[in-house]
Amino acid sequence: MSKRDFYEVLGVAKGASADELKKAYRRLAMKHHPDRNPDDSESEVKFKEAKEAYEVLSDPQKRAAYDQYGHAGVDQSGMGGMGGMGGQGAQGFGDIFGDVFGDIFGGGRQRQGGPYRGADLRYELALTLEEAVLGHEAEINFQSLKECSTCHGDGAKPGTDKKTCGTCGGVGQIRRQGGVFAVQQTCPDCRGEGRIVEDPCKDCNGQGRVQQSRTLSVKVPEGVDTGDRIRLS
Known part of the structure; x- marks a missing residue:
């Protein structure tokens, strides 16, 4: 299923100002927020759409890429390589708190x-x-x-x-033999410092x-x- 146009999602013109974008997003977010519409899958979808659209259009660099290339310009796998919701910007909403x-x-x-x-x-x-x-x-x-x-x-x-750690002799590492292999590990007594x-x-x-x-x-x-x-x- 193809994504809706971000400007259409927010209900604004393509030349909308930053203030107009914010007002449109806040109106939709307040209307469709999951806390206000529990167990309403349609509102949940609209809330996520509005959030994604606003995250892109409120960022001048992402908005320019979107205006030029469409969704491909902001999707992580798209030709613009801007990262979109999967890139750096997604962390802001990604998993908050x-x-x-x-x-x-x-x-x-x-x-x-x-x-x-x-x-x-x-x-x-x-x-x-x-x-x-x-x-x-x-x-x-x-x-x-x-x-x-x-x-x-x-x-x-x-x-x-x-004092020098007696377990590792001051090197901070110990070797453990496991069959034909020897594994080097951080000394558990001095925690790799070599002294205790x-x-x-x-x-x-x-x-x-x-x-x-x-x-x-x-x-x-x-x-x-x-x-x-x-x-x-």
Whole structure:
């Protein structure tokens, strides 16, 4: 089934201004939003159509590609190669609000002498229908990890040194024999650093990181739906 013309979906002329596009989209999104029309498959389809059309036409680069090549200019597999809903722009609506916050909370070790990738934090945000349709800026309070100011992330008590790891001999890697194959792995005791804490820092219990409270301002885009997520990094 072929896609409808994006201008037709929004009910605007091809030369519509950005403000006209926004007003048309908001009207349709408010009318067909799934929260207002539960179990209405037709409204769900119209809501998704309006969201896709607005995402393309509100972006000058994507709109130019669409005006020149049609849907092929913005579809990921199309001749324009602009990515469309499958490309970079789709992340804005893609999966909004559950997955949140990656490596910026940093810490640990993952390779010899290097940092572990921070664990993702998840946060659920409740929005009113108006906020979901029109967009919203929300403040999120959460706990994250920061470098311990006492040991400066080392994990060892100030004035003491780490000792060479006895498991890997200080190389950060161990070899495990599996039949005819030998597998090299990160040392589980020193986590690839080659040294271990003998006298841990009391403020962070040898972890090198401590908890801190943070507040983050998050801009929720227009047209989000229940279960959508946004990823911040």
